[in-house]
Amino acid sequence: MSALVQLVGVSKTFGDAAAVHAVNLSVERGRTTVLIGPSGCGKSTLLRLIIGLLEPDTGEIQFDGTQLRPDKIDIVRHRVGYVIQEGGLFPHLTARGNILLMARHLGRAENEMRARLAELCALTRFPENLLDRYPLELSGGQRQRVSLMRALMLSPELLLLDEPLGALDPLVRAALQKDLKEIFARLRQTALLVTHDLAEAAYLGDEIVLMNEGRIVQQGSLNDLQQNPASNFVSEFINAQRGLALT
Amino acid sequence: MKIVCVYLFRFVFFFLLAASAFAGDRLVVIGSKKFTESYVLGEIAKRSLSEAGISIEHRQGMGGTIILWEALRSGQIDLYPEYTGTITQEILKRTDQLTFEQIASELGKAEVGMTQPLGFNNTYALVMLRSRAQKLGLRTVSDLRDHPELKFGLTHEFLDRQDGWRPLTQHYQLNPQSVVGIDHALGYAALANGSIDVKDAYSTDAKISEYDLVVLEDDQNFFPQYEAVFLFRNALPKSTIDSLRKLEGTIDEAKIIRLNAEAEHTKNYTRAASLYFRPDTGSIRQRTDSPWRTTTFGEGFPHKLVRWTLRHLELAGFSLLLSVLVGIPLGVWASRGGAIGHVILGFASVVQTIPSLALLALLVPLPFFGISVRTAIAALFLYGLLPIVRNTATGLQDIPRALRESAIALGLSPAARLWQIHLPMASRSILGGIKTSAVINVGTATLAALIGAGGLGEPILSGLNLNDHATILQGAIPAAVLALLVQWLFDLLDRVLIPKGLRL
Numbered sequence: 001m002s003a004l005v006q007l008v009g010v011s012k013t014f015g016d017a018a019a020v021h022a023v024n025l026s027v028e029r030g031r032t033t034v035l036i037g038p039s040g041c042g043k044s045t046l047l048r049l050i051i052g053l054l055e056p057d058t059g060e061i062q063f064d065g066t067q068l069r070p071d072k073i074d075i076v077r078h079r080v081g082y083v084i085q086e087g088g089l090f091p092h093l094t095a096r097g098n099i100l101l102m103a104r105h106l107g108r109a110e111n112e113m114r115a116r117l118a119e120l121c122a123l124t125r126f127p128e129n130l131l132d133r134y135p136l137e138l139s140g141g142q143r144q145r146v147s148l149m150r151a152l153m154l155s156p157e158l159l160l161l162d163e164p165l166g167a168l169d170p171l172v173r174a175a176l177q178k179d180l181k182e183i184f185a186r187l188r189q190t191a192l193l194v195t196h197d198l199a200e201a202a203y204l205g206d207e208i209v210l211m212n213e214g215r216i217v218q219q220g221s222l223n224d225l226q227q228n229p230a231s232n233f234v235s236e237f238i239n240a241q242r243g244l245a246l247t
Numbered sequence: 248m249k250i251v252c253v254y255l256f257r258f259v260f261f262f263l264l265a266a267s268a269f270a271g272d273r274l275v276v277i278g279s280k281k282f283t284e285s286y287v288l289g290e291i292a293k294r295s296l297s298e299a300g301i302s303i304e305h306r307q308g309m310g311g312t313i314i315l316w317e318a319l320r321s322g323q324i325d326l327y328p329e330y331t332g333t334i335t336q337e338i339l340k341r342t343d344q345l346t347f348e349q350i351a352s353e354l355g356k357a358e359v360g361m362t363q364p365l366g367f368n369n370t371y372a373l374v375m376l377r378s379r380a381q382k383l384g385l386r387t388v389s390d391l392r393d394h395p396e397l398k399f400g401l402t403h404e405f406l407d408r409q410d411g412w413r414p415l416t417q418h419y420q421l422n423p424q425s426v427v428g429i430d431h432a433l434g435y436a437a438l439a440n441g442s443i444d445v446k447d448a449y450s451t452d453a454k455i456s457e458y459d460l461v462v463l464e465d466d467q468n469f470f471p472q473y474e475a476v477f478l479f480r481n482a483l484p485k486s487t488i489d490s491l492r493k494l495e496g497t498i499d500e501a502k503i504i505r506l507n508a509e510a511e512h513t514k515n516y517t518r519a520a521s522l523y524f525r526p527d528t529g530s531i532r533q534r535t536d537s538p539w540r541t542t543t544f545g546e547g548f549p550h551k552l553v554r555w556t557l558r559h560l561e562l563a564g565f566s567l568l569l570s571v572l573v574g575i576p577l578g579v580w581a582s583r584g585g586a587i588g589h590v591i592l593g594f595a596s597v598v599q600t601i602p603s604l605a606l607l608a609l610l611v612p613l614p615f616f617g618i619s620v621r622t623a624i625a626a627l628f629l630y631g632l633l634p635i636v637r638n639t640a641t642g643l644q645d646i647p648r649a650l651r652e653s654a655i656a657l658g659l660s661p662a663a664r665l666w667q668i669h670l671p672m673a674s675r676s677i678l679g680g681i682k683t684s685a686v687i688n689v690g691t692a693t694l695a696a697l698i699g700a701g702g703l704g705e706p707i708l709s710g711l712n713l714n715d716h717a718t719i720l721q722g723a724i725p726a727a728v729l730a731l732l733v734q735w736l737f738d739l740l741d742r743v744l745i746p747k748g749l750r751l
Contacts, residue, residue, distance in 0.1 A: 048652075051656045052655075052656075053652050053655060053656060074658045074660070075658075077655075077656060077657065077658030078658045080656075082653070082656040082657070084649055084652075084653065086649055088649050088650060088652070088653030088656075089653075090650060090653075090654075090668055090672070090748075091672070091748045091749055092671045092672055092674075092746035092748045092749050093746075093748060094748065101657065101659070101667070102657050102658065102659065105659055105660075105663055105667075134747065134748035134751055135748065136748065136751040137751060150657075
């Protein structure tokens with residue numbers, strides 16, 4: 001299996017935000033890659049570089065074998081779904097309006113969209129009768145399900161999730177983690193997920209990428225990271241999260 | 248989208264309505280300044296020319312000397328009443344005294360003609376209560392020299408004028424102990440109750456007979472001559488000029504004082520002017536009982552109110568439409584920040600700081616504008632711009648970054664982002680700006696009457712000139728009601744135009 005996304009020597013520095021330095025990363029098809037690390041380590045920056053919200057200072061990003069170019073970025077964006085922590089739903093549109101926004105913009109057929117919407121509601125366990133509600137009339141968990149449907153609407157090859165469950169309370173979060181894992185498996189979805197929670201990373205990720213201060217520190221399974229830590233930081237990071245989980 | 252189309256259609260319809268109002272027949276247009284005597288003279292000319300079979304429009308109370316002069320020169324009006332002293336000083340900008348023939352030849356260079364004097368001299372004068380003057384034995388201005396204890400209450404304009412107070416004291420070597428500045432209308436009351444002894448006045452002021460005052464004779468010929476004349480465009484047909492010239496030498500001081508008094512009492516200039524055409528002026532003190540009553544020459548109050556209100560709405564509505572069409576794109580541009588954004592917001596703010604009167608005065612001399620509805624709409628449009636530009640810009644800038652980026656990350660085109668995401672999300676702020684502009688415009692549109700553009704400012708202006716509160720309220724109350732209605736209408740519009748998801 002080849003990599004869907006390939007970052008080669010990508011650097012981005014700016015003001016006081018999280019920079020990245022000479023990052024090399026492959027996102028493999030059909031697998032869930034999880035970016036993890038402390039706040040400000042640059043993991044969200046990598047996602048924003050891939051979706052073209054930022055442009056790298058040096059290095060290159062390839063999507064499906066072609067280098068990202070600013071003038072062609074919208075075509076790539078139509079093949080990528082993007083979910084952020086607060087959901088990023090537009091408050092003036094209903095759940096349905098948010099989900100169908102892009103499909104309508106691209107002029108997709110009405111019956112095709114209706115079928116896809118029903119499919120997504122079933123997939124994400126979202127009650128169809130809530131589709132005409134506005135984001136403010138939905139709970140946090142429901143909003144993230146809508147956000148996920150919006151990202152999946154065009155059957156994207158890549159799903160980018162930036163701490164999608166970060167703002168949810170623990171019970172809702174656990175339910176959504178379970179649902180996400182099922183969805184990824186059913187769709188054989190290529191996904192790149194950012195989290196700072198090691199348990200979530202271990203549960204959802206086929207591959208864990210640990211970052212610190214803008215660099216990738218170690219990459220592998222949770223087992224690799226535990227057994228063969230590449231540096232003191234890796235052990236500290238893992239032990240800190242485990243310690244919390246056990247007490 | 249459908250709703251937007253409906254509104255757009257209505258606006259376009261309104262545009263066409265308003266545009267058709269601009270195109271009128273070419274009549275002979277009489278102008279007048281904003282004070283009673285000028286209105287009355289205008290009405291006399293109107294009736295006189297009408298009786299000669301000429302179609303006439305009288306634009307009452309258009310403003311001051313320079314506005315009328317520019318309007319005459321540019322052909323927006325054809326004639327208006329003026330005074331020789333004013334022509335010398337304010338139009339020809341001369342400090343020396345000119346003869347009547349010199350004035351006429353100077354005006355001829357601007358293709359403007361002047362009638363012979365109408366028969367009265369409305370100059371500045373010093374006036375006193377008749378009883379007080381008699382007791383002190385005062386008859387002339389020179390006599391004041393022996394009474395430095397007399398208290399002078401003078402208008403601020405007279406205190407400042409080149410032919411006013413300071414040169415007068417030098418000329419007559421007066422040395423009074425007490426001189427205060429006082430409002431013209433209040434000055435008469437001050438004379439009556441003895442808090443001042445001498446004040447300045449126009450020699451044909453209706454108040455002279457009302458308060459039983461005497462004019463102190465200008466025995467050393469200090470005050471310039473202010474002979475009333477009509478100025479007219481030489482381009483007028485000879486028959487029209489001949490009809491106008493029939494008024495020469497037909498109005499003496501006593502007569503004009505009577506007509507002015509009648510106009511101030513009845514608030515009806517047409518009626519006052521009609522006295523000119525009636526040699527026996529027996530029943531001039533008969534007053535109209537109510538402003539609602541229809542008189543022979545005037546139109547009824549309800550009819551006038553409708554006319555004022557429609558014109559007011561035309562002025563405010565059309566200018567608002569322009570402000571919206573220009574303001575929103577400018578606001579979108581300004582929201583992107585940078586140098587251009589600052590320039591746009593800065594420009595809109597600067598316009599807002601120009602006093603509305605000054606803005607009108609700046610626009611009037613420009614070729615396209617002049618004394619017209621266009622000028623009023625242009626000024627209102629500029630005033631309405633800032634709230635819309637600023638609210639559009641801030642509304643757009645207030646959209647959270649996460650949502651902005653979500654729209655980009657979805658792959659929406661810039662146009663789709665603007666129309667489907669940014670503008671709807673900023674709609675509350677934008678509509679708020681439009682509402683502010685609308686209310687400001689309805690209020691400021693009252694100033695349009697200053698340049699003869701009509702509207703509810705017309706009665707307000709007449710009322711101010713006549714110091715008549717009832718007339719002021721005829722315009723002020725409807726204007727206030729209109730502002731409230733506009734506010735209410737926009738509150739309704741909020742519910743239609745702001746997406747439901749933003750109102751939760």
